[in-house]
Amino acid sequence: MTRPSDEQGGATLLVLWTALLLLAAGTLATFWSAISLATHRANAAADLTALSTAQAIQSGSPDPCAVGRRVATANQASLTTCTLTLDTATIKVAVHLDLGVLGAPTLTTTARAGPTDEPAEGAN
Numbered sequence: 001m002t003r004p005s006d007e008q009g010g011a012t013l014l015v016l017w018t019a020l021l022l023l024a025a026g027t028l029a030t031f032w033s034a035i036s037l038a039t040h041r042a043n044a045a046a047d048l049t050a051l052s053t054a055q056a057i058q059s060g061s062p063d064p065c066a067v068g069r070r071v072a073t074a075n076q077a078s079l080t081t082c083t084l085t086l087d088t089a090t091i092k093v094a095v096h097l098d099l100g101v102l103g104a105p106t107l108t109t110t111a112r113a114g115p116t117d118e119p120a121e122g123a124n
Contacts, residue, residue, distance in 0.1 A: 031099060038107050042095040045075035046111035053082065053089035054113035064089060080108065088114030 053068035061067055065082035072079040072093050081092035090112040098104045 038095055038097040042107045042109045045072055045077035046093045046109045048075060049093055050089050050091050050111035050113035053091055057087055
């Protein structure tokens, strides 16, 4: 059985296009994962920083924002804003993300921590 000459190489192009599509999908999934992980890391860093800063306020630390800065740095984030009230800390942290050729965006998130006015469940 012989093939007509106009069909030669058709499978090669199909395989190449399929490989290119799979490569593009894999690259997109990798970038999506990196952004998602950085977002979760930023949120966790913000929460931990706010909690530690609020705890520093409660314990009478002379510089609660310095405590928050250390916690943010330990979580690979940078403390950009630290606002203190009598017993509450509102902070903003930034996480830098390196996406190679797509650039290096900075993800920022805010968290607030302090005592609640309501008693804990089950407390008398």
